[in-house]
Amino acid sequence: MNTAERKTRILIVGAGRGGRTLIELFGEDPAITIVGVVDLREDAPGLELARTLNIPTDKDFRKFLYNPAPDLIIDVTGNPEVAHQLNHMKAPESEIVGGMAARFMWALIQERRQKVLLEEKYRRILESIGTEADSEFIIGSSQEMQRIAHLVDQVAPTDSTVLIRGETGTGKEIVARAIHRRSRRAQYPLVTVNCTAFSENLIESELFGHKKGAFTGAVSAKVGLLEHADKGTLFLDEIGDMPMSMQAKLLRFLQTGEIRPIGDVNSHTVDVRIIAATNRNLEEAIKNGTFRSDLYYRLNIFTIELPPLRERREDIPLFAYHFLKLAIAKTNKKVDSISTRAMDYLCHYDWPGNLRELQGVMERAVILCNGPQIEPEHLPISVQKEPPLLPLNQPFQEARRQLLNRFEKEALQHLLRETGGNVSQAARKAGLPRRTFYRLMVKLNIDPSRYKQNRTR
Numbered sequence: 001m002n003t004a005e006r007k008t009r010i011l012i013v014g015a016g017r018g019g020r021t022l023i024e025l026f027g028e029d030p031a032i033t034i035v036g037v038v039d040l041r042e043d044a045p046g047l048e049l050a051r052t053l054n055i056p057t058d059k060d061f062r063k064f065l066y067n068p069a070p071d072l073i074i075d076v077t078g079n080p081e082v083a084h085q086l087n088h089m090k091a092p093e094s095e096i097v098g099g100m101a102a103r104f105m106w107a108l109i110q111e112r113r114q115k116v117l118l119e120e121k122y123r124r125i126l127e128s129i130g131t132e133a134d135s136e137f138i139i140g141s142s143q144e145m146q147r148i149a150h151l152v153d154q155v156a157p158t159d160s161t162v163l164i165r166g167e168t169g170t171g172k173e174i175v176a177r178a179i180h181r182r183s184r185r186a187q188y189p190l191v192t193v194n195c196t197a198f199s200e201n202l203i204e205s206e207l208f209g210h211k212k213g214a215f216t217g218a219v220s221a222k223v224g225l226l227e228h229a230d231k232g233t234l235f236l237d238e239i240g241d242m243p244m245s246m247q248a249k250l251l252r253f254l255q256t257g258e259i260r261p262i263g264d265v266n267s268h269t270v271d272v273r274i275i276a277a278t279n280r281n282l283e284e285a286i287k288n289g290t291f292r293s294d295l296y297y298r299l300n301i302f303t304i305e306l307p308p309l310r311e312r313r314e315d316i317p318l319f320a321y322h323f324l325k326l327a328i329a330k331t332n333k334k335v336d337s338i339s340t341r342a343m344d345y346l347c348h349y350d351w352p353g354n355l356r357e358l359q360g361v362m363e364r365a366v367i368l369c370n371g372p373q374i375e376p377e378h379l380p381i382s383v384q385k386e387p388p389l390l391p392l393n394q395p396f397q398e399a400r401r402q403l404l405n406r407f408e409k410e411a412l413q414h415l416l417r418e419t420g421g422n423v424s425q426a427a428r429k430a431g432l433p434r435r436t437f438y439r440l441m442v443k444l445n446i447d448p449s450r451y452k453q454n455r456t457r
Contacts, residue, residue, distance in 0.1 A: 069094045164176060218262075
């Protein structure tokens with residue numbers, strides 16, 4: 001075998017919980033061969049796992065020391081006599097790691113493993129949602145966002161009007177672009193209009209166009225954005241802020257498909273799909289007389305509600321690494337990962353600005369980071385604040401229930417992030433029986449598969 005292709009040979013001495021964890025980790029690495037697992041106890045958990053994986057086991061480590069010698073011997077027994085014997089009897093080319101060094105190595109491996117898992121998860125989701133042109137549309141792995149991805153796939157091939165609702169910064173325009181790219185209109189323009197960017201007098205001219213001399217300052221004819229979007233899609237962002245007079249004209253277009261530039265006496269038809277978005281409560285606006293009910297019913301044929309980031313915290317690591325990659329490309333810096341502590345702060349923060357705020361925080365962190373890893377000190381002070389201990393506006397019993405559920409959910413998610421979705425490892429770290437840990441996951445609707453790589457081999 002070529003030297004560059006030779007696998008690293010590892011001998012594990014001690015098959016308790018630590019030894020079993022090492023078997024689980026190294027058994028997944030195609031560059032490593034575990035030559036043997038040794039323990040005096042026949043019922044040691046690591047020996048049982050090794051046998052199921054067809055890894056040689058024994059009570060005596062001496063049979064594994066030569067012909068050929070292992071590259072690395074990991075001693076997790078904590079027994080000084082065993083350590084002395086291994087040092088005395090090992091082959092010169094074998095290295096030994098034991099005691100505190102073994103635990104330190106394990107911590108580094110787990111940190112690296114978490115980063116690799118998140119990057120692989122990010123890559124798989126990009127592949128699953130379409131072409132490279134869709135790389136901004138990162139939907140996340142939460143149940144709600146998977147449902148939204150399904151809605152996008154269902155409505156995209158149709159010509160139906162879509163209304164996207166959600167707080168500022170939740171990614172409404174990104175969803176609109178994803179719908180357009182998956183539609184039969186993808187080869188034609190997607191034209192975006194922010195309804196708050198134009199005054200009441202200008203927005204009609206922007207949408208419908210005008211003839212030369214139609215009003216003071218109209219020194220030449222102008223083609224409207226609806227005509228620019230012919231055969232394509234018009235995205236009306238912040239539709240809830242559109243002036244009432246313009247709402248009536250938009251309603252007429254939705255009913256007839258006809259446009260008439262200002263100053264023209266003739267109308268003509270364009271073929272445009274409308275996608276609208278708002279962060280406003282349109283039902284309340286209708287009651288207040290600031291939004292037309294008939295336009296609302298025309299727009300509300302197919303609605304997609306985007307949840308705020310605080311309601312899908314399990315997606316935060318994925319988005320954080322996505323924005324980390326964008327920031328690295330923009331700043332031309334090399335940052336490899338986000339520390340576990342920094343990620344915990346990101347996952348606890350409520351993100352009033354949602355994805356837009358998270359993207360800004362990650363870009364700032366990359367600018368401040370002078371090493372390979374984002375640390376808590378690179379995050380804004382507001383993000384580093386610990387969450388409030390109690391929901392003080394609730395009755396005592398309800399507050400206690402909410403606090404307990406929040407603690408349980410955040411604790412389990414943290415442990416699953418640390419262990420890459422390995423339920424057995426997470427349960428051991430929590431000091432809970434695996435069955436109890438599993439019941440808590442079911443109760444809190446936590447899916448461990450969101451935290452680990454789908455294995456294809």
